[in-house]
Amino acid sequence: xxxxxxxxxxxxxxxxxxxxRTMPAALTxxxxxxxxxxxxxxxRASGRxxxxxxxQVARATPLEEVDPLDLLPHRFAERLRAARRDVRxxxxxxxxxxxxxxxxxxxxxxAGSVVSLPRKTPNxxxxxxxxxxxxxxxxxxxxxxxxxxxxxxxxRPGQFLxxxxxxxxxxxxxxxxxxxxxxxxxxxxxxVKRIEDGRVSNNLNDTIRVGDQLAxxxxxxxxxxxxxxxxxxxxxxxxxxxxxxxxxxxxxxxLRVEAGSRVTLIYGNRGWDDVIFRDRLHALCDExxxxxxxxxxxEHPPEWWTGERGLLxxxxxxxxxxxxxVLDDGMMRYFVCGPTPMxxxxxxxxxxxxxxxxxxxxxxxxxxxxxSPNAGSAKTELVRxxxxxxxxxxxxxxxxxxxxxxxxxxxDMPFSCAMGGCGACRxxxxxxxxxxxxxxxxSRSEREQGYVLTCVGRPMxxxxxxxxxA
Numbered sequence: 391x392x393x394x395x396x397x398x399x400x401x402x403x404x405x406x407x408x409x410x411r412t413m414p415a416a417l418t419x420x421x422x423x424x425x426x427x428x429x430x431x432x433x434r435a436s437g438r439x440x441x442x443x444x445x446q447v448a449r450a451t452p453l454e455e456v457d458p459l460d461l462l463p464h465r466f467a468e469r470l471r472a473a474r475r476d477v478r479x480x481x482x483x484x485x486x487x488x489x490x491x492x493x494x495x496x497x498x499x500x501a502g503s504v505v506s507l508p509r510k511t512p513n514x515x516x517x518x519x520x521x522x523x524x525x526x527x528x529x530x531x532x533x534x535x536x537x538x539x540x541x542x543x544x545x546r547p548g549q550f551l552x553x554x555x556x557x558x559x560x561x562x563x564x565x566x567x568x569x570x571x572x573x574x575x576x577x578x579x580x581x582v583k584r585i586e587d588g589r590v591s592n593n594l595n596d597t598i599r600v601g602d603q604l605a606x607x608x609x610x611x612x613x614x615x616x617x618x619x620x621x622x623x624x625x626x627x628x629x630x631x632x633x634x635x636x637x638x639x640x641x642x643x644x645l646r647v648e649a650g651s652r653v654t655l656i657y658g659n660r661g662w663d664d665v666i667f668r669d670r671l672h673a674l675c676d677e678x679x680x681x682x683x684x685x686x687x688x689e690h691p692p693e694w695w696t697g698e699r700g701l702l703x704x705x706x707x708x709x710x711x712x713x714x715x716v717l718d719d720g721m722m723r724y725f726v727c728g729p730t731p732m733x734x735x736x737x738x739x740x741x742x743x744x745x746x747x748x749x750x751x752x753x754x755x756x757x758x759x760x761x762s763p764n765a766g767s768a769k770t771e772l773v774r775x776x777x778x779x780x781x782x783x784x785x786x787x788x789x790x791x792x793x794x795x796x797x798x799x800x801x802d803m804p805f806s807c808a809m810g811g812c813g814a815c816r817x818x819x820x821x822x823x824x825x826x827x828x829x830x831x832x833s834r835s836e837r838e839q840g841y842v843l844t845c846v847g848r849p850m851x852x853x854x855x856x857x858x859x860a
Contacts, residue, residue, distance in 0.1 A: 401460060401461050402425075402428075403425065403456050403460070404456055404457065404458050404459070404460035404461040405458075405461060406421055406424075406425045406456070407456035407457070407458050407460075408458035408461065409421060411458065422618065514607055514797065514805070514808055515552075515554045515605035515606055515607050516538070516605070516606065516607075517538055517603045517604065517605055517606075518535040518536065518537060518538065518543070518603065518604050518605075518606055519535065519536050519537070519538060519540070519601075519603060520533055520534070520535060520598060520599065520600055520601065520602040520603065520604060521534050521535065521536055521577070521600060522534035522577070522579075522600060523598055523599065523600055524579075526581060526666050526667065527583075527663060527664055527665070527666055528663065529583055529584040529595070529664070530581055530582065530583040530584065530595070530632065530666050531581070531582055531594065531595050531598065532569065532579045532580070532581045532582075533579055533580050533581075533582065533594065533598055533604070534577050534578065534579040535578055535579065535580065535604065535606075536578070538603075542574075542577075542578055543568070543578045543609065544609075545568050545572060545578070545608075545609040546572060546609070546614040546615075546616075547568075547571070547572040547614055547615060547617065547636075547639040547640045547643040547644075548567070548611065548613045548614035548615065548636040548637075548639055548640045548725075548753070549567070549568055549608065549609035549610060549611045549613070549614055549636070549639075550565045550566060550567040550568065550580075550608060550609060550610060550611050550636065550753075550807070550811070551565070551566055551567075551568065551580055551606045551607070551608045551609055551610075552564070552565055552606060552607040552608050552610065552806075552807040552808055552809050552811070553565070553566055553580070553590070553594075553604055553605070553606050554604075554605040554606070554607075555590045555593055555594065555604075555605075557589045557590065557593050558589075562589060562590050563808065563809050564590045564591070564809075565610075565807060565809060565811050566580040566581070566582055566635070567580065567581070567611075567635035567636035567639065567753070568580055568609060568635075568636075568639055569581045569634075569635040569636070569638045569639050569667070570639060570642075571639060571642040571643045571646060572617075572639060572643045573643065573646060573647075580635070581632070581635045581666060581667075582594045582595060583631065583632035583666065607805075607806065607807055607808050608806055608807050608812075609806075610806035610807035610811065610812035610814060611636075611753065611807070611811065611812050612812070612813070613636055613725070613727070613751055613752070613753035614640070615640055615643075615644065617643050617644055617647035617648055618647070618648065619647055619648060619649065620648075620650075621648045621650065621651055622648070622650030622651060623648070623650075623651045623652075623721075623722075623723065624651070624652050624653075624654070624719075624722050624723075625640075625641075625644060625651065625652075625653050625654070625722075625723050625724075625725060626653075626654045626656075626711075626716060626722060626723070626724045626725070627640070627641060627653060627654070627655045627656070627724070627725045627726075628655075628656050628657075628702070628707065628724070628725070628726045628727075628728070628732075628736050629655065629656075629657045629658070629726075629727055629728055630657075630658040630659070630702055630727075630728025630729050630732040630733075631658070631659060631660075631664070631666075631728055631729060632666065632728075633726075633727035633728030633729070633732075633753070634657060634666050634667060634727075635666070635727075636727055636753050637655065637725060637727055638667055638670070640725060641653050641655060641674075641682075642674060645674065645678050645681060645682060651681070652680075652681040652682065652683075653681065653682050653683070654682075654683045654685070654714060654716055655671075655682070655683065655684045655685065656685045656687065656702065656707065656710050656711075656714075657671075657684065657685070657686055657687065657702075658686075658687040658688075658689070658701065658702025658728065658732065659686070659687075659688055659689070660688070660689045660690055661688060661689070661690045661691065661692070662686075662688060662691060662692050662695070665686065671684050672684075683714060685697070685698070685710055685714060686698070687699075687700065687701075687702045687706060687710065689701055698710060701732075702728075702732055702735075702736075703731075703732070703735040704735040704736070704738045704739040704742075705739075707735070707736055707739045708739045708742070708743065711739075711743070718743055718744065718745055721749075722745075722749065723749055723751070724740060724745065724749060724750045724751065725751050725752075726750060726751070726752045726753075727752065727753040727754075730754065733752055733754065737750065737752075754829070754831075766786070766788060766789065766790070766825065766848025766849055766850060767786075767788060767848070767849055767850050767851070768788055769788065770785050770786065770787050770788070771785075771786050771849040771850070771851065771852055771853065772784075772785060772786075772852045772853075773785075773786050773792055773795070773796075773822075773849050773852070773853045773854070773855065774852075774853070774854040774855070775796060775801060775803075775854075775855055775857065776820070776854065776855070776856040776857065777801065777802070777803075777856075777857040778857075782799075782801060784796055784799045784801065785799075786848065786849050789848075790848070791844060791845055791846060791847060791848055792824070792844040792847050792848065792849065792855070793805055793808065793815055793844035793845045793847075796844065803815065803844060803857065804816075804857065805844070805845055807845070808845045809845060809846070810826070810827060810829075810830035810831060810843050810845055810846035811830070811831050812831060813831050813832065813836075813843070815843050815844045815845045816832070816836070816841050816842070816843055817841065817842060817843075817844055817855045817856060817857050817858065818839070818840050818841055818842075818855065818856045818858060819840045819841070819842050819853065819854075819855055820840075820853075820854040820855060820856050821852075821853060821854040822849060822850075822851045822852055822853025822854060823849070823850040823851045823853070824842045824847045824848065824849055824850065824853055824855075825847070825848055825850055826842060826843055826846045826847045826848075827846040830843055830846055831843075842855070
């Protein structure tokens with residue numbers, strides 16, 4: 391993108407880009423997948439911990455954006471790029487008769503300035519139209535949504551929306567996954583399961599109607615895959631309760647896009663009537679008989695039940711994987727979403743089976759009521775924001791997040807879910823003390839490197855942060 395510093399790619403990526411440019415366009419998706427698989431094999435062979443596969447797929451630079459000149463030493467590559475730009479300008483001017491656009495310097499706030507505005511929490515959400523409401527179980531509804539102009543939401547399978555709902559005069563924000571397949575002409579929907587004392591989930595289950603509007607942010611999240619028709623892979627998915635929602639989106643998208651791939655789903659619930667998407671899963675099993683296996687585990691099954699009984703824990707999971715004949719080949723990918731105890735025991739079971747953490751993708755949602763309270767400093771604090779080569783100061787008032795204060799001050803900040811679940815608002819803390827609501831999506835490694843999330847971060851002292859990649 392013009393104006394952004396260009397990231398130099400590795401020589402392997404540059405070589406693959408050169409190959410993609412010399413081969414038929416139809417082979418590009420195959421090269422993209424081969425590149426990702428080769429990168430993982432190289433990392434494993436060299437003893438390095440591979441990048442988590444889901445993030446790798448979501449963040450890898452497309453081959454069409456990788457410059458083959460990165461094969462050359464940096465100094466020569468930059469000289470050739472400069473020459474290439476000059477040739478293009480001459481061609482446009484002398485042959486095509488075009489006048490090059492003048493370089494326009496955008497006005498920037500003066501360095502070191504302090505922006506102090508009356509406190510106002512910005513409204514970051516947009517409104518979506520509710521076009522259908524489907525009761526999935528006694529405690530879960532699917533809410534079908536379109537953009538305000540009637541167009542379909544754009545998202546990647548497995549992503550979620552942050553939904554703002556006003557309950558008793560208070561604005562509350564919750565994350566709900568898009569459970570629909572990520573395909574053209576497939577209606578988009580989130581599915582909301584009622585939880586005990588859940589103010590938003592109960593409100594939506596009881597009151598949402600066709601014709602209503604929902605205020606949302608996103609979609610957000612890296613618990614996702616990039617489906618490609620050339621892929622041939624086996625995905626193993628473990629879900630518990632409402633954790634089926636992002637899993638369902640990934641599962642159906644993969645089955646419909648990747649004819650050579652197959653999916654095994656192990657799904658735990660309290661009882662048969664609590665199984666969300668029960669009929670939809672049954673229909674998919676009928677349609678994809680040889681490529682989809684769905685194995686239910688019920689804690690309180692009906693009398694006629696002949697399947698696995700009990701909680702979906704470590705021992706039960708290992709038993710089911712063995713019974714289903716799932717043998718890890720060192721390349722298999724695992725997707726896990728559900729209650730925290732189930733997820734922890736799933737990790738334990740997979741670790742005992744020799745599955746590296748880098749091949750396990752997970753999605754964790756926590757209720758804000760369960761988070762540690764954090765109002766920040768009792769007084770207004772100065773936070774200096776380094777952004778795009780400039781530095782500005784903002785006044786963050788008690789109870790206000792850094793993101794809210796920065797947006798209210800007119801500073802362009804990165805964000806998506808605005809509730810600590812996606813990492814889009816991650817910045818580096820340069821100085822000062824910032825406390826965040828816990829738990830959130832930052833890894834231990836990111837914390838050790840000084841990263842914080844501005845959407846759930848509040849200053850305790852005067853601070854300085856750096857917005858990277860600006």
